[in-house]
Amino acid sequence: MGAYILRRLLLAIPIMLGVALVCFMLVQIAPGDPLVSVLPPDASQELRAQMITAYGFDQPLPAQFMKWLWHAVQGDLGTSIATSRPVFSEVMTAAINSLRLAFLATLIGFFFGCLFGFVAGYFQDTWLDRLASVFSVFGVSVPHYWLGMLLVIVFSTQLYLLPATGGGPVGASGWAWDWAHVQFMILPAITLSVIPTGIIARTVRALVAETLAQEFIVGLRAKGLGESGIFRHVVKNAAPTALAVMGLQLGYLMGGSILVETVFAWPGTGLLLNSAIFQRDLPLLQGTIWVLALFFVVLNLLVDILQTLLDPRIKRA
Amino acid sequence: MNMSLTNIPSPAQMVPIETSPGYWTSVGRRLARDKVALLVGGIILALVLLALLGQYLTLGDPYGTSMFKRLRPIGTEGFPLGSDELGRDMLSRLMLGARLSLFMGITPVILAFFIGSAVGIFAGYAGGLANALIMRTVDIFYAFPSVLLAIALSGALGAGIDNALLSLTLVFVPQIARVAESVTTQVRSRDYIEAARASGASAFTIIRTQVLGNVLGPIFVFATGLISVCMILASGLSFLGLGVRPPEPEWGLMLNTLRTAIYTQPWVAALPGLMIFMTSISFNILADRLRAAMAIRS
Numbered sequence: 366m367g368a369y370i371l372r373r374l375l376l377a378i379p380i381m382l383g384v385a386l387v388c389f390m391l392v393q394i395a396p397g398d399p400l401v402s403v404l405p406p407d408a409s410q411e412l413r414a415q416m417i418t419a420y421g422f423d424q425p426l427p428a429q430f431m432k433w434l435w436h437a438v439q440g441d442l443g444t445s446i447a448t449s450r451p452v453f454s455e456v457m458t459a460a461i462n463s464l465r466l467a468f469l470a471t472l473i474g475f476f477f478g479c480l481f482g483f484v485a486g487y488f489q490d491t492w493l494d495r496l497a498s499v500f501s502v503f504g505v506s507v508p509h510y511w512l513g514m515l516l517v518i519v520f521s522t523q524l525y526l527l528p529a530t531g532g533g534p535v536g537a538s539g540w541a542w543d544w545a546h547v548q549f550m551i552l553p554a555i556t557l558s559v560i561p562t563g564i565i566a567r568t569v570r571a572l573v574a575e576t577l578a579q580e581f582i583v584g585l586r587a588k589g590l591g592e593s594g595i596f597r598h599v600v601k602n603a604a605p606t607a608l609a610v611m612g613l614q615l616g617y618l619m620g621g622s623i624l625v626e627t628v629f630a631w632p633g634t635g636l637l638l639n640s641a642i643f644q645r646d647l648p649l650l651q652g653t654i655w656v657l658a659l660f661f662v663v664l665n666l667l668v669d670i671l672q673t674l675l676d677p678r679i680k681r682a
Numbered sequence: 683m684n685m686s687l688t689n690i691p692s693p694a695q696m697v698p699i700e701t702s703p704g705y706w707t708s709v710g711r712r713l714a715r716d717k718v719a720l721l722v723g724g725i726i727l728a729l730v731l732l733a734l735l736g737q738y739l740t741l742g743d744p745y746g747t748s749m750f751k752r753l754r755p756i757g758t759e760g761f762p763l764g765s766d767e768l769g770r771d772m773l774s775r776l777m778l779g780a781r782l783s784l785f786m787g788i789t790p791v792i793l794a795f796f797i798g799s800a801v802g803i804f805a806g807y808a809g810g811l812a813n814a815l816i817m818r819t820v821d822i823f824y825a826f827p828s829v830l831l832a833i834a835l836s837g838a839l840g841a842g843i844d845n846a847l848l849s850l851t852l853v854f855v856p857q858i859a860r861v862a863e864s865v866t867t868q869v870r871s872r873d874y875i876e877a878a879r880a881s882g883a884s885a886f887t888i889i890r891t892q893v894l895g896n897v898l899g900p901i902f903v904f905a906t907g908l909i910s911v912c913m914i915l916a917s918g919l920s921f922l923g924l925g926v927r928p929p930e931p932e933w934g935l936m937l938n939t940l941r942t943a944i945y946t947q948p949w950v951a952a953l954p955g956l957m958i959f960m961t962s963i964s965f966n967i968l969a970d971r972l973r974a975a976m977a978i979r980s
Contacts, residue, residue: 383822391838502970506963508914510921511937511955518948620827624918628941639922642837654834662825 370670377666384662385437388655389430392647442652447644452652455637460619460656462532463626463633465540467618469554474561475611481562482569482607483599489574497566504563513556513628520552527552530630553629557622561614568610572603605676612668616661712975719971722964729961732780742771744778744931753947764950766936767943772950776957779931782843786925786932787913787961790847794854795905801855802862803897807870807889817863823856832915836924846925850916854908861904865897899976907969913962933957 404416417423421432436442442452485497521529533539533546540546576582576599585595619634626635634653641649703711713719732739742761748769756764763772805816823831835849869875870893878888917934919925926932928939933954940951 379818380821380825383819384825387822387826388834391834394835395838396840502963502966506910506914506959506966508917508955508958508962510918511952511958514937514941514944514955515952518944518952522945522948617827617829621829623829623833624921627922638833638837642833642922642924647838650834650837654830657830658826661827661830665825 366673369673373666373669377662380662381659382434384658385434385655386430388651388658389433391651391654393426395645395647397645437652437655442655443648445641445646445649447640447646447649452648455649456634456653456656459632459634459637459653460660462540462631463619463622463635466550466553466557466626466631466633467615467622469550470557470618471561471611471615473554473558474565474614475607477558477562478565478611479569479607481566483573485566485570486573486577494570497570501563501566501570504559504566507559509556509559510624510628512559513553513625516552516556517628530628532630532632549631553625553631556625556628557618560621561611561618564614565607565610569603569607572606573599576602605672608675609668609672612664612671616664620657620661709975713971716971716975718967719975722967722971725960725964726968729780729784729964732777733784734781736777736780740771740774740777742774744770744774745929746770753943753950755947756949763953764947766950767939772953775931775936776933776953779933779936779954779957782926782930782932783913783917783934783958784961786843786846786850786916786920788909790850790854790916791905791908791912793847793851794858794908795901797851798855798858799862799898799901802859802864802901803866803889803893805859806863806866806897807885807893809867809870813863816859820856820859820863823852824860828853828857828911829915829918832919833922833924836919841924841927843926846916846919849919850912853915854905854912857908858901858905862897862901865900866893869893869896903969903973903976906965906972910962910966910969913958913965917958 404413408416421429424432440453442456444450445452445455448455481497481500485494488494517529520527528549529552531549533549582595582598585598622631622633623635623638625631626633627639630636634657638650638653640646641653713723746769748765751761751765751769752767753769754761754765756762758764761771761773763776766772766775801816805813826834832849832853835852836845839845839849875888875892878892883891916925917932917937920932920934921938923935923938926935928935936954937951937958940947940954943951
């Protein structure tokens, strides 16, 4: 077990390096002069040359990459061109807002995904099963940014029940778990939860169906175990995989919430990315992508290790 | 042409043979019996026809703006589905929008199907160091959620159709390559491959005659499933302002420009999204049914 975890940790290192390389290259593939935002248009050739040396653009790419990585791992992701604030603190503030939203969405998705999945798995090939599978196909096929718009139309513009956009009554600052703040979170969280609901429902249905078809269930029934006892065994068998899928979904939601955050103007990493793209704020774009991708890699790693610890049947060499 | 010869039955006709239908014939028969598959297939066919012929079918003017006819509700005289924020006919724009939306949703998957299959089959067949190098590179792209990668790439490259297509293709190549590699690795160890190798066939010949036929099916089914994702992502890029540029009609871009109209004409504003949803769910269901008909386990 210890050896497996160590091996898994070691394998993550080249992946993380690769992810850093991709993020570094994002700025390199971007068209345009990297100095255009820091130099005045009438800058002299000498000043230009000085800046190129100062930023290290005259060095070979591998050297530039090593320098960038060295700063990045210490939390120095450069300065935002638009706001002149350090990228790292901008990303972290936004990431906490995104994480709060993604976490709630994952919980909603886990609850309904398990509910639909268990019902569908227990009542296979009945109308309940078909209804649940229609729901999960719906969940993975709906453009979630459109679903968000629909929810705003229904609950904000027609019924006046919930606020349409924003991260709180006084903007992005100061979060509290009271109704004044939480009401801003409801529509985006529901919108985001649709994808994990569909995926978890599919997974749980397959797990329940597979477990119920196994011989030990027949054995337990023959022994006289009641339905609630059988249910306990099914839950025990399905839980590790379902939890793992839930963990991965949290990562997908963190990285994939840009469209939904844009619809709801939720002050998270998605909205930050959006403004970085439109202000051509490349350091901010690069830093945000790096933090989100790193979060995804670490989460994958944790889920993998936890699953191995939770489920003794998984023997990994 | 000698008339007397036509009465002589050919040898094939003389022997009545009950041949079992081929694999593709039976897949086709299963699909033809599947009502849901036929329904979604019909929807997709209609959308493709709309994309090809939309410009000849539109009654209104999809580009003509009018400040006096902005944001008319659904069912207005002359605007059956209302008008958009610049007074353009929604029905015409939705119809014409099928062209760019489908193009952006399908092209990256087709490109990624060819590139990803080639890379994955090569990695799977070659094995060893080449496999390790290719697959570890694929792993790196896998470490990004696909929405994030697509937006990161097109965000860095800048707005435009070409850049969006390039980013989306790059998102799907690793996914397809991984599937292609895994099925090829399974096929590679089969006895008939060994037999072909023993009989002196070159690697290229073996891949062409023995491997391709056995791996393309599963890769194809996987790729069909990606079209649904690609539709949502491509429209999402345009929705963010990264894909198609105005004034071209594209559903994601239309949804973006109509966003401000949700307080005045909410149902008109929601229409482009309905088109994206319909297309995406049709492709999703078709891929599911195809997988079942081809008896491929996901």
